[in-house]
Amino acid sequence: MVEIKTPEQIAKMREAGLVVAAIHEATRAAAVPGATTKDLDDVARKVLAEHGAKSNFLGYGGFPATICTSKNEVVVHGIPSDDVVLENGDIISIDCGAIIEGWHGDAAYTAFVGSGHAPELIELSRVTEESMWAGLAAMKLGNRLVDISKAIESYIRRQPRPATGKYGIIEDYGGHGIGTQMHMDPHVLNYVERRRGRGPKLVPGMCLAIEPMVSLGTPRTHVLEDDWTVETTDGTWSSHWEHSVALTEQGPLVLTAPDGGKAKLAEYGITAAPDPLA
Known part of the structure; x- marks a missing residue:
């Protein structure tokens, strides 16, 4: 079942999304050489407390x-630690x-x-981020779920190949529905898998988290002994970008972008929905 939200519920999700944006701003400033990933976690805890919000990661499973x-070859689910120190030249x-x-x-x-x-790391992040925006721009009335997957994959495949030979679109992880839970139906692939069909129609009130993960090599991953940390199987570095988005009668609203996605969606000829908190 895909959870459909009312405008009032989307407004509440926008509040949560702006807290996430504030965490991004604060952790970006703190991600400097010599900082530990535990330092970044402490920054996030402080932002949540300042906004009266709860973490949906802490205790999840x-x-x-x-x-x-998730640093360098870690794709996703890296656990903050005092033992993981950021060094000049890292990506996280x-x-x-x-x-x-x-x-x-x-x-x-x-x-x-x-x-x-x-340069290949800078381009890796750019390609991953822009593929996310291509997926977000496909979140429009009349489309189906597969159109988001197709937009993400098509953007990546159109880019010049990196020096490593290829971009690997991570296969085992993808986007998801979001609302009263962090992870809900439907699962959003970052590539088109023919046997899945076209998926549900995109309708007003549908909210998704769209999150491509791309490596400089393999699309395959393995989980470390902590049962959380996911790395590429060939050790190539990876990038991960994600936004939560709501589809409204007026178009998409990027819930976790400070401007609601207005500037970037405009590059795709898409008008973002009005911000309910403006």
Whole structure:
């Protein structure tokens, strides 16, 4: 069952989404050489407390932290630790969420630690982020779920190949519905799998988290002994970007983007829905 939200419920999700955006801003500033991933988790906890919000990561399936911090070859679900120190030249994806009055927000971004990053890493993050926006722009009335997957995959496949030879679209993880829970139906693939069909129609009140993960090599991953940390099987570095989005009668509203997605969606000829909190 796909949960359909009322405009009032979407407004509450927008509140949660703006808390997530605030966590992104604060952790981005804190992701500097010498900081630990536990430091970033502490920053996120402080932002949540300041906004009267709860973490939807802490305790989820036993997860022990407030955010996921995934460095370099770690794709997703990295556990913050005092033992993981950020070094100049690292990249790190920070995935986090917030709950306001039972409604969830969820988003992720890739940060560059320090300076002097290789061009292929900068391009990897750009391609991943832009593929996410291509997916978000496909969140429109008349489309089906597969149109989002197709938009993400098509964008990535159109890009010039990196020096490593290819981009790997991670196969085992993808986007999802979001609302009264962080993870809900439907599952959102970042590539088109023919046997799944076209999926449900996109209708007003549908809310999704769209999150491509892309590596500089393999699309395959394995989970470490902590039962959480996911790495690429070939050790190539990866990027992860995510936004939560609601489809309304007036179009898509990117719940976790400070401007509701207005600027980036305009590049695709899409007018973002009015912000219910404006």
